[in-house]
Amino acid sequence: MCRNQLQPQSGEKMRGEERDKMPSPPTGRENRQRIQQQIARLRIVVLGAEGVGKSALTVRYLTRRYISEYRRAIDLLYRHTVCLDDVTSEVEILDVSTREHQENESVSVSHIRWGEGFVVVYSVNDATSFQEAAVILDHLQRLKAPLYVPVILLANKRDLDPGRQVSVEDGQALSLQHGCQFYEVSAAESHVGVTLAFQALLRETRSLQLTRPLPRQRRISIVAVSRMIGSLIGRGSDPPSPTFKPTVIVQETPGKRALRRKDKKRPSLSL
Ligand SMILES: Nc1nc2c(ncn2[C@@H]2O[C@H](COP(=O)(O)OP(=O)(O)OP(=O)(O)O)[C@@H](O)[C@H]2O)c(=O)[nH]1
Numbered sequence: 001m002c003r004n005q006l007q008p009q010s011g012e013k014m015r016g017e018e019r020d021k022m023p024s025p026p027t028g029r030e031n032r033q034r035i036q037q038q039i040a041r042l043r044i045v046v047l048g049a050e051g052v053g054k055s056a057l058t059v060r061y062l063t064r065r066y067i068s069e070y071r072r073a074i075d076l077l078y079r080h081t082v083c084l085d086d087v088t089s090e091v092e093i094l095d096v097s098t099r100e101h102q103e104n105e106s107v108s109v110s111h112i113r114w115g116e117g118f119v120v121v122y123s124v125n126d127a128t129s130f131q132e133a134a135v136i137l138d139h140l141q142r143l144k145a146p147l148y149v150p151v152i153l154l155a156n157k158r159d160l161d162p163g164r165q166v167s168v169e170d171g172q173a174l175s176l177q178h179g180c181q182f183y184e185v186s187a188a189e190s191h192v193g194v195t196l197a198f199q200a201l202l203r204e205t206r207s208l209q210l211t212r213p214l215p216r217q218r219r220i221s222i223v224a225v226s227r228m229i230g231s232l233i234g235r236g237s238d239p240p241s242p243t244f245k246p247t248v249i250v251q252e253t254p255g256k257r258a259l260r261r262k263d264k265k266r267p268s269l270s271l
Pocket residue numbers: 048049050051052053054055056057067068069070096097098099156157158159160185186187188189
């Protein structure tokens with residue numbers, strides 16, 4: 001368990017010599033250093049054509065819940081701490097809004113530069129979104145070359161099989177062509193496949209990060225979140241408050257208090 005690694009051992013009572021042989025308990029500073037070593041920061045970007053389910057997938061992964069309607073036209077950055085294979089990482093997931101970038105290229109160069117791992121999404125009932133996913137994969141490889149980029153190709157909405165326009169084989173072929181992992185999922189039906197896919201990407205991104213000699217510095221500033229979470233999930237119809245200036249959305253323990261803004265003055269909001 002990650003939690004155990006982060007906590008000082010309580011140990012049993014012992015005497016004299018035995019106690020002298022024991023390393024002295026870690027100081028607060030040592031503990032902090034230990035924790036910092038464990039917490040690697042992983043930056044994930046979710047890309048894809050309009051309406052393929054990028055937000056649904058991201059929120060499904062973060063909260064295990066499915067929210068069917070989102071109303072937003074901005075990029076959102078979610079920050080949460082993940083314990084995976086006994087290693088704790090701070091993960092930032094940038095859910096890119098196609099509406100915010102309609103005027104620009106389908107994939108902004110700054111998003112790609114910022115990200116370390118990528119989720120490229122298409123919808124199985126939308127052949128155009130599949131073509132766009134192929135363009136994004138090309139774009140990613142070109143911009144990141146000669147570096148290897150961890151990517152997963154995510155075919156969403158598999159529950160809409162009767163209206164399917166993209167076969168599983170087509171998805172597999174595209175992923176093979178680009179050397180990335182491939183998953184077919186349904187954000188609407190289950191969190192399991194979605195979670196497995198994100199975890200696979202986190203593992204790969206983390207492994208790659210370990211091979212780097214020095215931690216990389218942030219290259220661009222975080223995209224600001226400029227809309228209330230209530231608006232994001234469609235509970236409210238009010239425009240965002242002009243005084244509301246959050247920078248990130250922080251995810252807590254899955255299941256209960258799912259998402260909250262970092263602004264402590266306001267109450268936490270649950271999905
Ligand atoms: N049937 C089905 N619908 C889904 C699924 N995932 C998302 N949707 C629906 O697809 C629509 C678009 O979902 P979003 O998550 O907003 O898509 P998006 O890619 O973030 O959209 P933009 O940011 O506007 O490009 C919503 O109506 C969702 O309810 C799924 O797995 N199955």
